[in-house]
Amino acid sequence: MKIAIIGAGISGLMSALELVEQGCSVIIFDQQHAGQAASWAGGGILSPMYPWRYPHAVNQLAQHGKSLYLDWNEKLKPISGIDFEIHETGLLIFDEADFETGLNYAQQFQQPMQHAEYLQAEQLAQVNPFIHPQFQHAMYFPQIANVRNPRLLQSMIGYLKQHPKVEFIEHCPIEQFNIVNGKVQSIRSQNQQTYFADQFVITTGAWSKHWSEQLDLDIPVQPVQGQMVLFKTPQNWLPTMCMNNVMYLIPRLDGHVVCGSSMAHCGFDTTPTAATKQTILAACFEMVPELAAFPIVKQWAGLRPSSPTGVPYIGKMPELDNLWANFGHFRNGLCMGPASARLLRQLILKQPTLLDPMAFCPTRLTANTLTT
Missing domain, CATH: 3.30.9.10 (D-Amino Acid Oxidase, subunit A, domain 2)
Structure with a gap:
């Protein structure tokens, strides 16, 4: 299975790691350098700052952050040569x-x-x-x-770029989904290149509202x-x-x-x-x-x-068979990142999930569907 991931921040990179470890082929796009936006800029505290101020769903994901980063660091460090410094x-x-x-x-x-x-x-x-x-x-x-997020990102990027099942395309803004009969056939970049895959994942962080018009949804990010x-x-x-x-x-x-x-x-x-x-x-x-x-x-x-409550959108996008979401993490993208990506991988590959995915389901986006 070939999976196209649009956005190479923590959500996109972690999603790619989860999927390639399951034998999928992954192509990762970013409009600039991978790992250079919010994921690089954050502090890296591996907990919501005041957990009791957040919905339970945020803490459900965040509680896995530290243990999953420890596991990933052990796996990636021998190949990337970079310690996450947890x-x-x-x-x-x-x-x-x-x-x-x-x-x-x-x-x-x-x-x-x-x-x-x-x-x-x-x-x-x-x-x-x-x-x-x-x-x-x-x-x-x-x-x-805390995790030293610039080193975390460097390690993941280094690991993925040497992986035989990964293709990286940076400085390549994706502008359009080509949708036929409820399915994404391909995506088109700003320079008019077309890319095909079996599944497509939106991990575009603060830029995710860009997709509202063509998907006929109100994406409140x-x-x-x-x-x-x-x-x-x-x-x-x-x-x-x-x-x-x-x-x-x-x-x-x-x-x-x-x-x-x-x-x-x-x-x-x-x-x-x-x-x-x-x-x-x-x-x-x-x-x-x-x-x-x-x-x-x-x-x-x-x-x-x-996003409105800080609960990210993770799962299949409404009305489309092969378009997936992993965005809207607000202040807690780094601590929710590993579990968000694992949950997404389990949903895409129809595996048992580490927690109930309903709280994160992108069908929430249809509540404010754009009217034309």
């Missing part, structure tokens, strides 16, 4: 209004990744001595890890810009991830610390701004004042694929 730092959350809900959530669902402890000042200082003393208590999630700032500290300097008021600090193994993240509705603009940078820095220095002594090495912005 870093189990744990996460401190300082939002007092969430303490009761978060601790109850952890107790209720008993997921290892969401095991939570309530820390008072003395314990907090032991876990992370750099926290500002104004924070007298915190929720601590010791098992939450919008780009939401998020800006980030990167510091360089000594190796192993900051011992935990930290979060307060939806701002976070993420330490990498080599001492880089990723700080973010903002939210702005500004179309497909990825230009960082000085004002947003100052907002991010103020929030991060409030948590860890000593971070201000270290150099900023980079600032950037990415575009999250916002």
Whole structure:
């Protein structure tokens, strides 16, 4: 079976990995470089930031992220030569209004990744001595890890590009589906090339609304810009991830610390701004004042694929026999990515699924079908 995947971010690359490991042939398209959009720009926390604020379906997918990345890293690293750098730092959350809900959530669902402890000042200082003393208590999630997403993407791309069943076509925007009798026959690129496959998968992230008109659907996915700032500290300097008021600090193994993240509705603009940078820095220095002594090495912005509830669309597109969706992950594409791709593969190949796919079914898109 030959499968065409349109979009080479985390959703497209993970979908390709799942399918080639089952013996399928895959052709992957991207309008620019593979792995250069939201997937590269994100922080890589392997959990929704506040799981209790999200629908159950989001957490169902996210809970598999860490274990699946560990498995994939073991498989890909010997061939790609790149380690994902899955870093189990744990996460401190300082939002007092969430303490009761978060601790109850952890107790209720008993997921290892969401095991939570309530820390008072003395314990907090032991876990992370750099926290500002104004924070007298915190929720601590010791098992939450982060993945270094640029390395993750490089490893997957390296592995897939050497795979005999994979063809990569970058800088090739796909513009049109050729649909005959309820089935996609082929796709056409911007430069008028036509490509044939047995199955077709849309993994176009924030750009997925592009398909609304030709599929006669209302695809409610919008780009939401998020800006980030990167510091360089000594190796192993900051011992935990930290979060307060939806701002976070993420330490990498080599001492880089990723700080973010903002939210702005500004179309497909990825230009960082000085004002947003100052907002991010103020929030991060409030948590860890000593971070201000270290150099900023980079600032950037990415575009999250916002969907109405953050629940992605995974499965067969309405009214079409061989067109599939894996998009709309909003803020949690990296932690939901592995399970989303596995679920998609199981649906395409008619295999038993790791969870009930109904919550993700793209038939939801017909609720707001475009009228002509």
